[in-house]
Amino acid sequence: xxxxxxxxxxxxxxxxxxxxxxxxxxxxxxxxxxxxxxxxxxxxxxxxxxxxxxxxxxxxxxxxxxxxxxxxxxxxxxxxxxxxxxxxxxxxxxxxxxxxxxxxxxxxxxxxxxxxxxxxxxxxxxxxxxxxxxxxxxxxxxxxxxxxxxxxxxxxxxxxxxxxxxxxxxxxxxxxxxxxxxxxxxxxxxxxxxxxxxxxxxxxxxxxxxxxxxxxxxxxxxxxxxxxxxxxxxxxxxxxxxxxxxxxxxxxxxxxxxxxxxxxxxxxxxxxxx
Numbered sequence: 679x680x681x682x683x684x685x686x687x688x689x690x691x692x693x694x695x696x697x698x699x700x701x702x703x704x705x706x707x708x709x710x711x712x713x714x715x716x717x718x719x720x721x722x723x724x725x726x727x728x729x730x731x732x733x734x735x736x737x738x739x740x741x742x743x744x745x746x747x748x749x750x751x752x753x754x755x756x757x758x759x760x761x762x763x764x765x766x767x768x769x770x771x772x773x774x775x776x777x778x779x780x781x782x783x784x785x786x787x788x789x790x791x792x793x794x795x796x797x798x799x800x801x802x803x804x805x806x807x808x809x810x811x812x813x814x815x816x817x818x819x820x821x822x823x824x825x826x827x828x829x830x831x832x833x834x835x836x837x838x839x840x841x842x843x844x845x846x847x848x849x850x851x852x853x854x855x856x857x858x859x860x861x862x863x864x865x866x867x868x869x870x871x872x873x874x875x876x877x878x879x880x881x882x883x884x885x886x887x888x889x890x891x892x893x894x895x896x897x898x899x900x901x902x903x904x905x906x907x908x909x910x911x912x913x914x915x916x917x918x919x920x921x922x923x924x925x926x927x928x929x930x931x932x933x934x935x936x937x938x939x940x941x942x943x944x945x946x947x948x949x950x951x952x
Contacts, residue, residue, distance in 0.1 A: 696924055697773070699915035703904045706752030706781060709815040709843065710897030710942060712890065720900045727843065727890070727944075728753050728814070729760070734886045734946045735841035737761045741809035744768070744833060746798035746826075747816030751778030751791070757812075758787030766808070768796035798826045806835040815942075817844050821865045824876065831880040836951045840882055841944075846870050848891060848941035855937045862930050870943035882947030891941035898935050902928040 701708075704724075711723025712730065737743065739762040745754055748767035757765050769775050775793050782788045796802055798813060799822045811830040820826050830840050847867035851859050859867065868876070874887050905912065905925055912921045934940040 694916070694920070696912075696916040696920040698777070699912040699921070700905075700924070701750065701777075702908055702911060702915070703901060706750050706755070708749040708752065710845075710890075710893055711900075713893050713896045713900070716896075720897060720904070723893075723897070725756065727893075728756055730888075731812075731814070731841050731843055731944050731946070732757060732761055734888070734944060735810055735812070735839045736885070736946075737763055737810055737839075737841075739763065742766070742807075743810040743812050744801070744803065744808040745812040746796070746801070747813055747819075748774070748778060748793070749814075750774050751782050751793065753812070753814060754778070754791045754793075755782055755785050755787065758790040759785070762787075762790075763810075764790045764792075766792045766794060766803075768794050768798070768801070770795065770797050798829065800825075801829045801833055803833045805832055806838075807833050809835060809838045811838075811840045813841075814843050815845060817842065818863050818867055819865065823865070823868060824879075827876045827880040831882065831949060834949045836949050838949050839885065839946060840877065840880075840949070841946045842873060843890070843942065843944045844868070844873065845894070846873070846891075846941040846943050848939050851937065851939040855934075855939055858930060858934050858937070859939060862927070862934055867940075870941065870945065873943060873945045877945060877947040881950050883950060885946040885948055886944070887946075888944045889941065890944060891938075894940055894942045895932065895935035898928060898931045902932055 705721045707724035711720050712726045713723045742764045745767040748769045754765040754767035757763055778793050811834050847869050
């Protein structure tokens with residue numbers, strides 16, 4: 679499968695009715711959460727993860743953030759509202775962008791948010807245009823991650839910051855575990871150490887690297903359980919075949935997380951002045 683074919687597959691998945699159905703499970707924070715207790719709900723834990731990354735990135739009032747792979751705008755709305763910054767939120771899914779615009783109308787900080795179509799591997803913005811580059815749990819779908827990192831460095835001003843969370847590989851999985859990991863991410867996973875090295879190579883000095891792996895399995899177990907509990911509701915939106923296929927996919931995610939080799943990391947860096 680070519681890079682273009684893979685990107686087309688991902689875009690089609692984002693634009694499909696099943697993805698709209700999954701918003702009934704995720705809400706507008708489409709990523710795992712920092713779950714600290716068995717009875718904690720996923721959504722506030724996911725908000726906690728977004729807020730934590732913003733704190734690690736040292737986002738200042740009035741700064742301009744470029745968000746890539748913005749989902750349906752949950753992070754853009756949180757940043758504009760709670761951190762009083764401007765956000766240009768981009769995505770390769772026109773369906774998600776339409777939903778993001780719809781859900782942003784009338785919300786606090788909406789006037790500071792712009793949504794635009796863009797691929798994080800080829801951003802159509804001038805050099806040194808933004809104070810912060812932001813990407814949550816999406817680079818695992820990139821077939822050219824080093825190119826995406828170079829683009830992040832290009833569009834960020836000297837002294838600006840990069841903020842990334844992503845699902846990662848922990849250790850060196852072998853055998854069935856390696857096959858399982860390969861099955862859920864065709865481009866493959868980077869490790870947290872790989873991201874740290876990539877930041878350095880792209881021209882960023884490391885600010886923080888936090889290992890959030892312990893939250894992965896509880897998050898995916900919570901997502902899968904919620905999907906099963908809301909199965910009839912999801913079927914009404916996307917149909918039985920898509921729902922069953924998606925539940926099966928999340929069984930694979932849970933199995934991978936249970937091995938201990940599926941991790942989650944947050945890394946931030948500051949672009950060197952020279």
